[in-house]
Amino acid sequence: MKLFVKFDHHALCTKVLKDKLACLGIPHEVTAFGEVRFYQQLTAQELGQLTVRLAEEHIEIVESQKAILVQKIKDTIVHMVFNDAEHIAVKSSTYLSEKLGHSYGFLAATFTDATYSSIESFIILQKIEHTKQLILSGDLSLTEISYKLNYSSVAHLSTQFKNVTGLTPSKFQRIIEKRKLLTGQ
Amino acid sequence: MNKDFTHIILADDDVDDRMFFTDAFDELKINTKVKTFKDGVYLMDFLNKHGKPVPHILFLDLNMPRKCGMTCLQELRQDKRFDSIAVAIYSTSAAEEDIENTFVQGANVYIKKPSDFKSLKKILATVVALNWQYHTNSLNRENFLLRI
Numbered sequence: 001m002k003l004f005v006k007f008d009h010h011a012l013c014t015k016v017l018k019d020k021l022a023c024l025g026i027p028h029e030v031t032a033f034g035e036v037r038f039y040q041q042l043t044a045q046e047l048g049q050l051t052v053r054l055a056e057e058h059i060e061i062v063e064s065q066k067a068i069l070v071q072k073i074k075d076t077i078v079h080m081v082f083n084d085a086e087h088i089a090v091k092s093s094t095y096l097s098e099k100l101g102h103s104y105g106f107l108a109a110t111f112t113d114a115t116y117s118s119i120e121s122f123i124i125l126q127k128i129e130h131t132k133q134l135i136l137s138g139d140l141s142l143t144e145i146s147y148k149l150n151y152s153s154v155a156h157l158s159t160q161f162k163n164v165t166g167l168t169p170s171k172f173q174r175i176i177e178k179r180k181l182l183t184g185q
Numbered sequence: 186m187n188k189d190f191t192h193i194i195l196a197d198d199d200v201d202d203r204m205f206f207t208d209a210f211d212e213l214k215i216n217t218k219v220k221t222f223k224d225g226v227y228l229m230d231f232l233n234k235h236g237k238p239v240p241h242i243l244f245l246d247l248n249m250p251r252k253c254g255m256t257c258l259q260e261l262r263q264d265k266r267f268d269s270i271a272v273a274i275y276s277t278s279a280a281e282e283d284i285e286n287t288f289v290q291g292a293n294v295y296i297k298k299p300s301d302f303k304s305l306k307k308i309l310a311t312v313v314a315l316n317w318q319y320h321t322n323s324l325n326r327e328n329f330l331l332r333i
Binding site for chain 2: 074115116117122125129132133136165166167171172174175176178179182
Protein backbone atom coordinates (compact mmCIF):
# COMPACT_ATOMS: atom_id res chain seq x y z
CA MET A 1 0.00 0.00 0.00
CA LYS A 2 1.00 3.60 -0.45
CA LEU A 3 0.45 6.51 1.91
CA PHE A 4 0.86 10.17 1.17
CA VAL A 5 2.08 12.57 3.80
CA LYS A 6 1.83 16.29 4.13
CA PHE A 7 4.47 18.40 5.90
CA ASP A 8 4.10 21.41 8.07
CA HIS A 9 7.47 22.85 7.04
CA HIS A 10 7.51 25.54 9.63
CA ALA A 11 6.79 23.24 12.58
CA LEU A 12 9.01 20.47 11.25
CA CYS A 13 12.03 22.69 10.77
CA THR A 14 11.59 24.35 14.12
CA LYS A 15 11.33 20.96 15.83
CA VAL A 16 14.50 19.66 14.15
CA LEU A 17 16.30 22.83 15.10
CA LYS A 18 15.09 22.64 18.70
CA ASP A 19 16.11 18.97 19.02
CA LYS A 20 19.58 19.69 17.70
CA LEU A 21 20.03 22.64 20.02
CA ALA A 22 18.79 20.64 22.99
CA CYS A 23 21.53 18.04 22.32
CA LEU A 24 24.17 20.65 22.93
CA GLY A 25 22.69 21.84 26.21
CA ILE A 26 23.41 25.53 25.66
CA PRO A 27 20.66 27.73 27.12
CA HIS A 28 18.76 29.30 24.26
CA GLU A 29 15.39 30.31 22.91
CA VAL A 30 14.02 29.94 19.40
CA THR A 31 12.72 33.46 18.95
CA ALA A 32 11.35 33.35 15.44
CA PHE A 33 11.40 31.07 12.43
CA GLY A 34 15.06 30.50 11.72
CA GLU A 35 16.26 32.69 14.55
CA VAL A 36 17.86 31.53 17.80
CA ARG A 37 18.92 33.65 20.72
CA PHE A 38 21.60 32.32 23.08
CA TYR A 39 21.71 33.60 26.63
CA GLN A 40 25.48 33.59 26.66
CA GLN A 41 28.29 34.20 24.20
CA LEU A 42 29.21 30.92 22.49
CA THR A 43 32.83 29.81 22.59
CA ALA A 44 34.54 29.07 19.29
CA GLN A 45 34.37 25.35 20.15
CA GLU A 46 30.66 25.43 20.92
CA LEU A 47 30.01 27.34 17.74
CA GLY A 48 32.02 24.81 15.77
CA GLN A 49 30.08 21.92 17.32
CA LEU A 50 26.81 23.67 16.64
CA THR A 51 27.73 24.29 13.01
CA VAL A 52 28.58 20.59 12.52
CA ARG A 53 25.43 19.35 14.27
CA LEU A 54 23.19 21.64 12.28
CA ALA A 55 24.93 20.70 9.04
CA GLU A 56 23.83 17.05 9.65
CA GLU A 57 20.29 18.28 9.08
CA HIS A 58 21.31 20.58 6.24
CA ILE A 59 20.88 23.65 8.42
CA GLU A 60 23.36 26.44 7.91
CA ILE A 61 24.16 29.31 10.25
CA VAL A 62 23.56 32.24 7.98
CA GLU A 63 24.38 35.40 9.82
CA SER A 64 27.59 34.22 11.33
CA GLN A 65 28.88 32.77 8.06
CA LYS A 66 28.25 36.15 6.59
CA ALA A 67 29.92 37.86 9.50
CA ILE A 68 32.92 35.58 9.07
CA LEU A 69 33.19 36.47 5.40
CA VAL A 70 32.89 40.17 6.20
CA GLN A 71 35.68 39.80 8.74
CA LYS A 72 37.81 38.00 6.15
CA ILE A 73 37.23 40.81 3.68
CA LYS A 74 38.26 43.37 6.29
CA ASP A 75 41.36 41.38 7.27
CA THR A 76 42.37 41.02 3.64
CA ILE A 77 41.95 44.74 3.03
CA VAL A 78 43.91 45.67 6.15
CA HIS A 79 46.68 43.30 5.13
CA MET A 80 46.65 44.72 1.63
CA VAL A 81 46.86 48.33 2.83
CA PHE A 82 49.33 47.85 5.63
CA ASN A 83 51.68 45.28 4.17
CA ASP A 84 51.33 44.88 0.48
CA ALA A 85 50.18 48.13 -1.08
CA GLU A 86 53.27 48.88 -3.15
CA HIS A 87 53.61 45.29 -4.35
CA ILE A 88 50.09 44.95 -5.63
CA ALA A 89 49.88 45.44 -9.33
CA VAL A 90 46.28 44.31 -9.73
CA LYS A 91 43.17 46.27 -8.84
CA SER A 92 41.90 45.78 -5.31
CA SER A 93 38.70 44.17 -6.61
CA THR A 94 40.72 41.51 -8.43
CA TYR A 95 42.99 41.07 -5.42
CA LEU A 96 40.05 40.49 -3.07
CA SER A 97 38.19 38.06 -5.29
CA GLU A 98 41.38 36.07 -5.94
CA LYS A 99 42.28 35.91 -2.25
CA LEU A 100 38.80 35.02 -1.05
CA GLY A 101 37.53 32.88 -3.90
CA HIS A 102 34.29 34.72 -4.49
CA SER A 103 33.21 37.11 -7.19
CA TYR A 104 33.74 40.75 -6.33
CA GLY A 105 30.03 41.44 -6.80
CA PHE A 106 29.15 38.88 -4.15
CA LEU A 107 31.80 40.19 -1.75
CA ALA A 108 30.71 43.78 -2.25
CA ALA A 109 27.03 43.02 -1.68
CA THR A 110 27.72 40.96 1.46
CA PHE A 111 30.01 43.63 2.83
CA THR A 112 27.64 46.53 2.27
CA ASP A 113 24.74 44.62 3.75
CA ALA A 114 26.57 44.01 7.01
CA THR A 115 28.62 47.15 7.53
CA TYR A 116 26.66 50.10 6.09
CA SER A 117 29.72 50.90 4.06
CA SER A 118 31.10 49.89 0.69
CA ILE A 119 34.33 47.98 0.19
CA GLU A 120 35.74 50.96 -1.70
CA SER A 121 35.11 53.39 1.13
CA PHE A 122 36.49 50.89 3.64
CA ILE A 123 39.70 50.63 1.61
CA ILE A 124 39.96 54.41 1.40
CA LEU A 125 39.35 54.74 5.15
CA GLN A 126 42.08 52.20 5.92
CA LYS A 127 44.52 53.93 3.57
CA ILE A 128 43.82 57.30 5.17
CA GLU A 129 44.18 55.83 8.66
CA HIS A 130 47.49 54.33 7.62
CA THR A 131 48.53 57.68 6.15
CA LYS A 132 47.73 59.36 9.48
CA GLN A 133 49.95 56.91 11.33
CA LEU A 134 52.79 57.39 8.89
CA ILE A 135 52.48 61.18 9.00
CA LEU A 136 52.62 61.16 12.80
CA SER A 137 55.53 58.76 12.95
CA GLY A 138 57.42 61.40 10.95
CA ASP A 139 59.72 59.02 9.11
CA LEU A 140 58.34 59.54 5.63
CA SER A 141 57.42 62.57 3.57
CA LEU A 142 53.93 62.74 2.12
CA THR A 143 55.36 61.96 -1.30
CA GLU A 144 56.98 58.81 0.06
CA ILE A 145 53.74 57.86 1.78
CA SER A 146 51.79 58.30 -1.44
CA TYR A 147 54.22 56.00 -3.21
CA LYS A 148 54.10 53.44 -0.40
CA LEU A 149 50.31 53.31 -0.45
CA ASN A 150 50.12 53.03 -4.22
CA TYR A 151 48.63 56.45 -5.01
CA SER A 152 49.25 57.75 -8.49
CA SER A 153 50.58 61.03 -7.10
CA VAL A 154 51.00 62.97 -3.89
CA ALA A 155 48.21 65.29 -5.07
CA HIS A 156 45.85 62.34 -5.31
CA LEU A 157 46.63 61.36 -1.71
CA SER A 158 46.24 64.94 -0.48
CA THR A 159 42.89 65.30 -2.20
CA GLN A 160 41.61 62.01 -0.85
CA PHE A 161 42.83 62.88 2.65
CA LYS A 162 40.96 66.16 2.47
CA ASN A 163 37.83 64.49 1.14
CA VAL A 164 37.77 61.92 3.94
CA THR A 165 38.77 64.09 6.90
CA GLY A 166 37.93 67.62 5.78
CA LEU A 167 41.49 68.60 6.70
CA THR A 168 44.74 68.82 4.80
CA PRO A 169 47.48 66.41 5.90
CA SER A 170 49.59 69.25 7.29
CA LYS A 171 46.67 70.68 9.25
CA PHE A 172 45.94 67.25 10.67
CA GLN A 173 49.54 66.94 11.78
CA ARG A 174 49.51 70.41 13.36
CA ILE A 175 46.32 69.67 15.33
CA ILE A 176 47.60 66.40 16.74
CA GLU A 177 50.92 68.00 17.71
CA LYS A 178 49.20 70.91 19.44
CA ARG A 179 46.92 68.50 21.21
CA LYS A 180 49.89 66.57 22.53
CA LEU A 181 51.46 69.77 23.81
CA LEU A 182 48.21 70.64 25.56
CA THR A 183 47.83 67.30 27.31
CA GLY A 184 51.53 67.27 28.11
CA GLN A 185 52.36 64.02 26.37
CA MET B 186 25.06 43.14 13.66
CA ASN B 187 22.08 45.21 12.64
CA LYS B 188 20.67 45.05 16.13
CA ASP B 189 23.51 47.02 17.68
CA PHE B 190 22.70 50.57 18.59
CA THR B 191 24.76 53.69 18.39
CA HIS B 192 24.08 55.66 21.55
CA ILE B 193 23.91 59.35 20.83
CA ILE B 194 23.59 62.33 23.13
CA LEU B 195 22.72 65.77 21.86
CA ALA B 196 23.01 69.04 23.75
CA ASP B 197 21.42 72.09 22.17
CA ASP B 198 19.41 74.94 23.68
CA ASP B 199 17.24 75.40 20.60
CA VAL B 200 14.15 73.20 20.65
CA ASP B 201 13.76 73.28 16.86
CA ASP B 202 17.35 72.17 16.37
CA ARG B 203 16.87 69.31 18.79
CA MET B 204 13.89 68.15 16.79
CA PHE B 205 15.73 68.65 13.52
CA PHE B 206 18.57 66.41 14.70
CA THR B 207 16.43 63.67 16.26
CA ASP B 208 14.32 63.48 13.10
CA ALA B 209 17.47 63.14 11.04
CA PHE B 210 18.80 60.35 13.30
CA ASP B 211 15.51 58.48 12.95
CA GLU B 212 15.94 58.34 9.22
CA LEU B 213 19.45 56.86 9.26
CA LYS B 214 20.10 53.25 8.32
CA ILE B 215 22.18 52.71 11.46
CA ASN B 216 20.06 52.15 14.55
CA THR B 217 20.45 54.94 17.06
CA LYS B 218 19.26 55.72 20.55
CA VAL B 219 19.18 59.42 21.19
CA LYS B 220 19.03 61.43 24.41
CA THR B 221 18.79 65.20 24.36
CA PHE B 222 19.68 67.95 26.84
CA LYS B 223 18.94 71.62 26.64
CA ASP B 224 22.21 72.96 27.98
CA GLY B 225 25.69 72.05 29.12
CA VAL B 226 24.83 71.98 32.82
CA TYR B 227 22.10 69.36 32.37
CA LEU B 228 24.37 67.40 30.06
CA MET B 229 27.36 67.29 32.39
CA ASP B 230 25.16 66.52 35.41
CA PHE B 231 23.73 63.56 33.58
CA LEU B 232 27.10 62.25 32.40
CA ASN B 233 28.71 62.68 35.80
CA LYS B 234 25.85 61.04 37.69
CA HIS B 235 24.73 58.26 35.38
CA GLY B 236 27.31 58.11 32.68
CA LYS B 237 26.23 54.64 31.57
CA PRO B 238 25.96 53.50 28.95
CA VAL B 239 28.66 55.93 27.89
CA PRO B 240 27.38 57.36 24.58
CA HIS B 241 29.29 56.58 21.42
CA ILE B 242 28.86 60.09 20.07
CA LEU B 243 28.07 63.38 21.71
CA PHE B 244 26.79 66.22 19.56
CA LEU B 245 27.50 69.55 21.20
CA ASP B 246 26.22 72.95 20.19
CA LEU B 247 29.06 75.41 20.68
CA ASN B 248 26.76 78.20 21.82
CA MET B 249 24.58 77.29 24.77
CA PRO B 250 23.54 79.27 27.84
CA ARG B 251 24.92 78.46 31.33
CA LYS B 252 27.66 76.15 30.06
CA CYS B 253 28.90 76.34 26.48
CA GLY B 254 30.03 73.47 24.29
CA MET B 255 33.71 74.32 24.63
CA THR B 256 33.58 74.14 28.44
CA CYS B 257 31.78 70.78 28.27
CA LEU B 258 34.42 69.50 25.84
CA GLN B 259 37.27 70.54 28.13
CA GLU B 260 35.64 68.93 31.17
CA LEU B 261 34.99 65.73 29.24
CA ARG B 262 38.53 65.46 27.97
CA GLN B 263 39.92 65.73 31.48
CA ASP B 264 37.94 62.70 32.62
CA LYS B 265 39.23 59.23 31.74
CA ARG B 266 35.73 57.73 31.93
CA PHE B 267 34.77 59.61 28.81
CA ASP B 268 37.80 58.78 26.67
CA SER B 269 35.80 56.60 24.34
CA ILE B 270 33.20 59.24 23.47
CA ALA B 271 33.50 60.81 20.05
CA VAL B 272 32.66 64.48 20.44
CA ALA B 273 31.08 66.28 17.50
CA ILE B 274 30.95 70.04 17.87
CA TYR B 275 28.66 72.04 15.66
CA SER B 276 28.35 75.71 15.13
CA THR B 277 27.39 78.28 12.56
CA SER B 278 30.91 79.68 12.73
CA ALA B 279 33.42 78.71 10.09
CA ALA B 280 36.36 80.67 11.45
CA GLU B 281 39.52 78.64 10.91
CA GLU B 282 40.89 79.50 14.33
CA ASP B 283 37.76 78.32 16.15
CA ILE B 284 37.74 75.08 14.21
CA GLU B 285 41.37 74.30 14.85
CA ASN B 286 41.01 75.14 18.52
CA THR B 287 38.07 72.77 19.06
CA PHE B 288 40.09 69.96 17.50
CA VAL B 289 43.09 70.76 19.66
CA GLN B 290 40.85 70.74 22.73
CA GLY B 291 39.83 67.19 21.86
CA ALA B 292 36.85 67.35 19.52
CA ASN B 293 36.68 64.58 16.91
CA VAL B 294 34.24 66.20 14.53
CA TYR B 295 33.54 69.78 13.60
CA ILE B 296 30.26 70.37 11.83
CA LYS B 297 29.46 73.60 10.11
CA LYS B 298 25.73 73.69 10.66
CA PRO B 299 23.82 73.62 7.37
CA SER B 300 20.56 75.50 6.96
CA ASP B 301 18.51 72.77 5.30
CA PHE B 302 17.35 69.42 6.57
CA LYS B 303 18.63 67.40 3.63
CA SER B 304 22.25 68.50 4.08
CA LEU B 305 22.03 67.99 7.83
CA LYS B 306 20.81 64.45 7.35
CA LYS B 307 23.63 63.72 4.96
CA ILE B 308 26.21 65.14 7.36
CA LEU B 309 24.86 63.21 10.34
CA ALA B 310 24.79 60.00 8.30
CA THR B 311 28.46 60.50 7.42
CA VAL B 312 29.44 61.23 11.01
CA VAL B 313 27.54 58.29 12.50
CA ALA B 314 28.80 55.89 9.82
CA LEU B 315 32.41 56.97 10.25
CA ASN B 316 32.15 56.66 14.02
CA TRP B 317 30.70 53.20 13.49
CA GLN B 318 33.79 52.31 11.46
CA TYR B 319 36.09 53.46 14.25
CA HIS B 320 33.97 51.61 16.77
CA THR B 321 33.74 48.27 14.96
CA ASN B 322 37.22 48.18 13.44
CA SER B 323 39.19 49.25 16.50
CA LEU B 324 40.80 52.15 14.66
CA ASN B 325 42.84 54.65 16.65
CA ARG B 326 40.38 57.17 18.07
CA GLU B 327 43.07 59.71 18.77
CA ASN B 328 43.41 60.14 15.03
CA PHE B 329 39.67 60.48 14.45
CA LEU B 330 39.29 64.00 13.08
CA LEU B 331 36.58 65.04 10.69
CA ARG B 332 35.67 68.46 9.48
CA ILE B 333 32.44 68.55 7.56
